[in-house]
Amino acid sequence: MAYETSDFRNGLKVEVEGEPYAIVYFQFVKPGKGTAFTRTKLKSLLTGSVIERTFRSGETVGTPDVEEQPMQFLFNNGETYTFMNTESYDQVEIQGKVLGDDAKFLKENLEVSVLFYKGRAVNMTLPNFIEAQVVQTEPAVKGNTSGNVLKNATLDCGAEIGVPIFVSEGDWLKVDTRDGGSYVSRLQK
């Protein structure tokens, strides 16, 4: 199976020159009096690095041999992060440098989607939303519930995000992980 440039969308996993990538940006381009192209940015599923690639319209790319499995985060030992399949108890390791910024949201028992390429665990995707407890922030300002003014807060998973000033230490929050971490709401716990 192959994809044509008209199938391109963000997040689509493609194989280019034997390497698996996810499309993170694509743009239809048609120079004056010329033929059409699609300009892309591709994120390597193996290394996390991003390359730019221009395709002629109608050019095809392959489908990588990838599979996703829900797994639980167990621990990290500095360089690698260990995840476990909760049914088979199989464990896999993923290099921290591949996870990049996403690693800061990993907390013991968090369920993530681990990506296997040709049977080998190479990367993982966080859930869109996580629940996390505030471990450190400036004292709350009562009464201001507008949510427009933000302050920094450190979460139990280690991430630092901006939160409204009415948030206190010990509060449980719903956090959106897709944009580097943003406050969604306070949770009743």
Added chain:
Amino acid sequence: MSPIDATRLRQRAAIVQALRCQLADDGFLELHPPVLVTGPALEETLEPVRADGGYLHTSPEFALKRALAAGLPRIYAITPCFREEELGRHHAREFTLLELYLANAGYLDLIPVVKRLVAAAARAVGAPLPSWRSRTVADLYGGTIPQDDDTFFFRWVDTIEPTLTEPTFVLDYPARHAALAEVRGDIAERLEVYLGGMELGNGFSELRDPDELRARFARSAERRAAAGRVPHPTDEGVIDASARMPRAAGIAIGLDRLVLALTGADDIARVQIPR
């Protein structure tokens, strides 16, 4: 369906009003060309939208040239245009062109006209006034223009266009990319305008040789047939007009893209009413 961006629609209206005022000040007459036409513009790589046995125009070029030949020396139209198979951040199947013609002028005379128009549009929305530069196509390819079209366009999209982040007039295309421009030696008297990293417009010294125009229609039809595309019909109206019209320069400017560039929007859907 995308939401309507009311702020950007206000800005768009302000820009259109400023363009019309500037064009009136510069002595241009606004015309209303037919949208439903019997033949699309001579654009080998454009796919027209078919309608009722004819086409929706891909640009108002042929109608405006007939008006030019009929003795209207400074004319423009702001009109919806339609192109099939073009969808993206900077492309929509239906979009708006500002196309203008200026008699007794060559392509370089379009530069001050475009500068005044963009400045008026920028002032209308409080955008900074562009500081323009000019580059020839040969300069941009480091002196050697690739001979085959595939390499020419691939390098253009892959490495050259991404560097055109400053407001730029790109001048002097190779003769085989003349489209309907006058050719001088191996250079087509053609320019493109870049603003906000986008191709904003394309202008020519207009070809006035009816035999050469007929030959270009034939060549384009051959190449389209070879590529498995339906050839565009030869338009006798524009061939007739080309023999009678004065020396002239014309340019088409993508109005939606001008609004994108001046308001900092990143998607054409933000400056249109979504369908």
